[in-house]
Amino acid sequence: MLLIGHLFSATAQVDDTMGKRIKTQNKGKMYFYWGWNTASYSNSDIRFKGNNYDYTIHNASAQDRISPISIDKYLYIGNITIPQTNARIGYYFHDNWNASIGLDHMKYVLNQYQTASVSGTINLAETDEGTQLFNGQYNTTDTILYEEFTTLEHTDGLNYIHLEVARVDNIGDYLAINPDIIQINITEGLGAGVLYPKTNAKVLNKERYDQFHVSGYGIALKGGINITFFKNFFIQAELKGGFIDLPNIRTTTNKSDSASQHFFFVQQNITFGGVFRLFNRKKKSKLPLQ
Helix, strand or coil: CHHHHHHHHHHHCECCCCCCECCCCCCCEEEEEEEEEEEEECCEEEEEEECCEEEEEEEECEECCCCCCCHHHHHCHHHCCCCCEEEEEEEEEECCEEEEEEEEEEEEEECCCCEEEEEEEECCCCCCCCCCCCCEEEEEEEEECCCCCEEEEEEEEEEEEEEEEEEEEEHHHHCCCCCCCEEEEEEEEEEEEEECCEEEEEECCCCCEEEECCCEEEEEEEEEEEEEECCCEEEEEEEEEEEEEEEEEECCCCCCCEEEEEEEEEEEEEEEEEEEECCCCCCCCCCCCC
16 A cells, blocks of 8 residues: 555646646656567568579568577577567657667568569579579569578578657656656657668579678667656567668679568567666756746
């Protein structure tokens, strides 16, 4: 009963000078979080081109790659980037608004052995790297995506590095809940940034390539709920959706080889973090009326 009393007592106070309920004060605070995601992707057309080949896999399907849940995989510092993760640091420039920079570490795996429609031309010469087994003219030809034909994975990962602006509203301000004990925040955000994937690709049995490369850009919207305990610790669940365009994917050690694609994505995120005040708020002085 004592805790419940503290929970509701402080927000029953009002600002003596304005006659309004005191709201949660976030301006000047910084926050950070770390967590994990699952992701799903729309089908996409993926174009592969290089010396003596230019073909497109149409309406190709892909999925994420979730690491099996274990303490070693998810909590051991040496394996911290193996799961699909989210990290963010931000600053409140207003009681209800913050700006942040974040990394969404997703994984994208082209489904192997799917039957997909392929169009274009493959005409590798004997002097070209790779196999001539797949040479020919493809006219929306149904083709099984064997490993020797094409593999494409952004598995270390599909790294979305972006800036975001988000609004945060504590619904406890309207329910007379003490924000020093618990806050129930609704948040919405808009972000944009670059994609820096480490793409694991093998095209026409050429040498496998697996290096980081700036490959495109993304934009995303999110909505979520944040529960903050004792002003400094929080758990946040988010639903995020967006668009990714990758016009410059490296696929082999030869820079003339590349791929391009664009698709939509949906993320479900769970994160844990902390919030702290960077600067003390200046209290308004109460001067007597003249």
